[in-house]
Amino acid sequence: MILKYHKNIITIVSAFIFFVLFFSYSAMGSVPNKEDEGKILNKVYKLQIPFIENKGQIKDKNVKYYA
Numbered sequence: 444m445i446l447k448y449h450k451n452i453i454t455i456v457s458a459f460i461f462f463v464l465f466f467s468y469s470a471m472g473s474v475p476n477k478e479d480e481g482k483i484l485n486k487v488y489k490l491q492i493p494f495i496e497n498k499g500q501i502k503d504k505n506v507k508y509y510a
Contacts, residue, residue, distance in 0.1 A: 475483060494508045501509060 492510045494510055496508055497506045
């Protein structure tokens, strides 16, 4: 019984370490260069978020507008 419990713990810890290493490795190449950074910022600046008046869509009376 104890041996089976230890195998489960080892499996869980191994999977956790694998996922941590995998995601940290995959994130290493995701830093944009200056040209891409400029394109991204231009897109962000052009984003428009419409604010809609709450006419009963949201039950909370404190909410006057929502996005």
